[in-house]
Amino acid sequence: MRTLSMTLLLAALLSGCSGKTPNPPGGTPQTPGETEPPPEEPLPSGPPVPTGPPNVPEFQPAFPGQTRAPAIQTKTALQVTEIASGFRNPWAIAFLPDQRMLVTEKPTGSLYIVTPQGAKSPAVAGLPRVDGRGQGGLLDVEVGPDYAQSGLIYWTYYEPRSGGNGLAVARAKLVDGAQPRVEGVQVIFRMMPTLESTLHAGGRLVFTPDGKLFVTLGERSILEGRVQARDVRSHFGKVVRIHPDGSVPLDNPFVNTEGARPEIWSVGHRNILSAALDRQQRLWTVEMGPRGGDELNRPEAGKDYGWPTIGYGEEYSGSPIHASPQGPGMEQPVYYWDPVISPSGMTFYTGELFPEWRDNVFIGGLSSQALVRLMVRNDRVVGEERLLTDLRARIREVVQGPEGALYLLTDDSNGKLLKLTPR
Numbered sequence: 229m230r231t232l233s234m235t236l237l238l239a240a241l242l243s244g245c246s247g248k249t250p251n252p253p254g255g256t257p258q259t260p261g262e263t264e265p266p267p268e269e270p271l272p273s274g275p276p277v278p279t280g281p282p283n284v285p286e287f288q289p290a291f292p293g294q295t296r297a298p299a300i301q302t303k304t305a306l307q308v309t310e311i312a313s314g315f316r317n318p319w320a321i322a323f324l325p326d327q328r329m330l331v332t333e334k335p336t337g338s339l340y341i342v343t344p345q346g347a348k349s350p351a352v353a354g355l356p357r358v359d360g361r362g363q364g365g366l367l368d369v370e371v372g373p374d375y376a377q378s379g380l381i382y383w384t385y386y387e388p389r390s391g392g393n394g395l396a397v398a399r400a401k402l403v404d405g406a407q408p409r410v411e412g413v414q415v416i417f418r419m420m421p422t423l424e425s426t427l428h429a430g431g432r433l434v435f436t437p438d439g440k441l442f443v444t445l446g447e448r449s450i451l452e453g454r455v456q457a458r459d460v461r462s463h464f465g466k467v468v469r470i471h472p473d474g475s476v477p478l479d480n481p482f483v484n485t486e487g488a489r490p491e492i493w494s495v496g497h498r499n500i501l502s503a504a505l506d507r508q509q510r511l512w513t514v515e516m517g518p519r520g521g522d523e524l525n526r527p528e529a530g531k532d533y534g535w536p537t538i539g540y541g542e543e544y545s546g547s548p549i550h551a552s553p554q555g556p557g558m559e560q561p562v563y564y565w566d567p568v569i570s571p572s573g574m575t576f577y578t579g580e581l582f583p584e585w586r587d588n589v590f591i592g593g594l595s596s597q598a599l600v601r602l603m604v605r606n607d608r609v610v611g612e613e614r615l616l617t618d619l620r621a622r623i624r625e626v627v628q629g630p631e632g633a634l635y636l637l638t639d640d641s642n643g644k645l646l647k648l649t650p651r
């Protein structure tokens with residue numbers, strides 16, 4: 229709470245001690261009755277979540293608490309309910325206004341509509357063909373902010389192209405019914421350049437309340453792609469920010485940089501498979517590191533997150549990638565994992581069903597076979613928990629449902645849609 233107190237003190241000084249508590253600079257306006265800071269709870273302490281030894285023990289964190297935060301434990305008893313199964317490696321969930329869900333299947337390129345009771349529609353017709361090899365296929369799906377009027381849904385996929393493939397973002401009108409279909413498909417963004425790779429697709433979509441769309445992009449894994457991650461002439465290893473029609477916001481950070489791709493928001497990422505907004509509507513991401521070095525970041529406009537120059541991991545072969553985990557002009561992750569969790573899917577919890585989870589971060593864990601929970605204070609991770617480890621399932625997606633439950637997808641040839649509520 230130190231930062232909050234400092235902010236209030238600074239705000240009081242700036243206001244000339246008028247006696248009225250003003251809005252903190254740069255913060256959200258305070259409403260009457262919310263001017264008192266919440267009582268301070270002691271921060272978690274003690275040993276971290278038990279994991280293996282680090283792969284790169286010689287790399288030390290840049291600040292205390294950047295890795296291996298104290299282990300925390302949820303007090304509420306949990307109930308896991310299977311809503312539906314039989315999905316082939318499902319990837320993403322998006323809620324329609326009537327509480328039905330859109331669910332994507334990565335390798336088949338199929339999109340389904342699933343009722344809260346688990347009834348599955350036929351595959352939605354009319355989606356373009358995907359390159360479903362490896363980590364490609366049909367990836368994220370989001371319901372457009374103006375869906376009630378336009379019926380528009382948005383999705384990411386690996387697009388087969390002449391000379392290779394690449395991530396694309398499309399949108400179309402969803403036409404409901406016994407045989408649902410999409411109409412008027414428009415590709416609004418294409419990751420460039422085209423390159424042949426079945427790996428590191430990225431592909432998360434996040435709408436912001438001011439009507440922009442963030443898209444997370446991987447660097448393709450192969451060396452030819454990896455070396456472009458910090459290069460603004462390439463989309464590889466970037467977060468990009470576009471309007472819902474694909475046009476470029478004029479306040480993007482590189483619109484006036486010669487030769488730069490104007491959609492770029494932040495650079496130097498490896499493979500971002502988790503992205504979500506916090507309560508202040510700021511973007512947070514988690515990217516897959518190599519062996520060691522998964523990273524939680526809060527990507528800001530124009531900043532460089534360092535991959536492949538800096539990081540906390542090493543090649544899968546054990547050979548080094550980075551001379552140092554830190555370097556000038558490059559941002560440090562808020563938090564990192566070595567050994568890795570293999571992140572996919574992310575949400576900030578804002579529901580009422582689990583009061584103790586308020587504003588906590590939830591991340592799906594693939595190789596870690598867990599739902600990872602992080603407690604965050606003042607933009608630092610202060611506690612970590614691994615939930616649902618007894619399922620022994622790779623967790624691909626986590627979203628919050630309209631009633632405050634968490635909905636999950638397991639990454640499996642018989643993938644499941646699960647609902648997490650208090651018991």
Ligand SMILES: [Ca+2]
Nearest residue numbers: 523533534535
């Ligand atoms: Ca980084």
